Amino acid sequence: MTAAPRVTPERLDAWRAFVRAHAAVVGALESELEAERDLPLPWYDVLVSLSDAGGRLRMQDLADRVLFSRSGLTRLVDRMAAAGLVTRERCEDDRRGTFAVLTRAGADRLREAAGVHLRGIHDHFTRHLSDADVRAVTDALDRVLHAETGAGLEPGGERRHRGYPAVQ
Amino acid sequence: MTAAPRVTPERLDAWRAFVRAHAAVVGALESELEAERDLPLPWYDVLVSLSDAGGRLRMQDLADRVLFSRSGLTRLVDRMAAAGLVTRERCEDDRRGTFAVLTRAGADRLREAAGVHLRGIHDHFTRHLSDADVRAVTDALDRVLHAETGAGLEPGGERRHRGYPAVQ
DNA sequence: GAACAATAGTTGTTTCAACAATCATTGTCA
DNA sequence: TGACAATGATTGTTGAAACAACTATTGTTC
Numbered sequence: 250m251t252a253a254p255r256v257t258p259e260r261l262d263a264w265r266a267f268v269r270a271h272a273a274v275v276g277a278l279e280s281e282l283e284a285e286r287d288l289p290l291p292w293y294d295v296l297v298s299l300s301d302a303g304g305r306l307r308m309q310d311l312a313d314r315v316l317f318s319r320s321g322l323t324r325l326v327d328r329m330a331a332a333g334l335v336t337r338e339r340c341e342d343d344r345r346g347t348f349a350v351l352t353r354a355g356a357d358r359l360r361e362a363a364g365v366h367l368r369g370i371h372d373h374f375t376r377h378l379s380d381a382d383v384r385a386v387t388d389a390l391d392r393v394l395h396a397e398t399g400a401g402l403e404p405g406g407e408r409r410h411r412g413y414p415a416v417q
Numbered sequence: 418m419t420a421a422p423r424v425t426p427e428r429l430d431a432w433r434a435f436v437r438a439h440a441a442v443v444g445a446l447e448s449e450l451e452a453e454r455d456l457p458l459p460w461y462d463v464l465v466s467l468s469d470a471g472g473r474l475r476m477q478d479l480a481d482r483v484l485f486s487r488s489g490l491t492r493l494v495d496r497m498a499a500a501g502l503v504t505r506e507r508c509e510d511d512r513r514g515t516f517a518v519l520t521r522a523g524a525d526r527l528r529e530a531a532g533v534h535l536r537g538i539h540d541h542f543t544r545h546l547s548d549a550d551v552r553a554v555t556d557a558l559d560r561v562l563h564a565e566t567g568a569g570l571e572p573g574g575e576r577r578h579r580g581y582p583a584v585q
Numbered sequence: 586g587a588a589c590a591a592t593a594g595t596t597g598t599t600t601c602a603a604c605a606a607t608c609a610t611t612g613t614c615a
Numbered sequence: 616t617g618a619c620a621a622t623g624a625t626t627g628t629t630g631a632a633a634c635a636a637c638t639a640t641t642g643t644t645c
Contacts, residue, residue: 260543266558273565375428385553390434397441
């Protein structure tokens with residue numbers, strides 16, 4: 250009968266608060282970024298990942314650093330290349346590979362957008378959290394995340410999902 | 418220069434933990450639900466909303482209770498109707514209106530799926546939280562949510578997003 | 586060193602979501 | 616009561632995601 254194990258009402262409330270807050274906040278950030286900088290959140294995500302990595306990344310590595318599926322990445326980079334925010338470069342030493350490379354225009358676009366995004370994180374999220382909340386939420390959700398991704402312990406083992414809306 | 422106001426590194430870490438944990442956990446729930454019950458999460462969401470409302474809801478009201486956009490709802494209900502999980506019924510007193518009605522098959526499907534979903538919430542989320550974590554996370558994220566939706570204070574004012582993965 | 590498996594990435598196809606336009610009905614007010 | 620705005624829902628069109636095939640290159644093994 251697939252019994253539901255020990256999810257008390259309080260714990261279900263925590264889950265509900267989690268998913269509903271996420272939907273509300275990410276929705277607000279997405280709207281603001283699109284309204285004020287005309288930049289979809291997935292594009293921002295790619296720009297941040299490239300910038301963090303020093304401006305160039307093999308498609309494979311980019312896929313590891315971004316929340317979106319590897320299968321969608323090729324087309325996403327297509328569109329961003331058409332918009333001039335990235336270019337592709339062949340990898341010389343392994344000719345199967347391709348680099349996605351941040352262009353000057355892409356870096357500019359990121360710089361413009363980062364302020365809006367960061368302000369949004371403050372306005373819609375961190376603003377409502379005390380220092381104690383910040384510690385509690387970070388600890389708890391890090392534990393959830395690490396259990397999920399099996400991350401942390403294997404030496405040399407960055408696993409999945411690096412820096413979603415890492416800024417700078 | 419759209420200065421980034423008072424988002425300390427600790428607070429940014431909280432944000433990162435939040436979005437990364439969400440992506441990981443929802444991804445896991447979605448995979449399990451699809452693998453074990455062959456049911457997309459948005460379908461589950463509609464089934465739950467209908468069931469909570471007693472089995473029938475006008476499209477408008479359904480749209481209010483679901484995380485997904487009103488524009489996509491018509492087609493989503495189309496597909497679910499083709500699969501036999503819901504039917505449409507004309508509203509007699511207001512002939513502009515249409516009801517989406519949970520079928521027996523839809524209710525069965527929901528019952529099967531709820532166990533998997535609830536077990537997933539336990540396995541991937543609440544399992545890793547102490548009682549203190551549960552209180553802290555619920556409080557903090559409720560505050561975020563209510564600030565975002567402007568909820569709570571206006572009398573009679575349920576605003577948006579009711580019960581995302583409410584179970585039962 | 587030739588055959589075969591594995592890896593990197595793109596392309597084709599189908600499905601789905603977002604948005605605007607549309608149709609039908611209801612409410613209002615001159 | 617007849618014109619007009621507002622509302623509820625569907626449909627058409629367009630853009631993007633999911634998944635599977637495909638091409639090219641590299642690594643491996645007998």
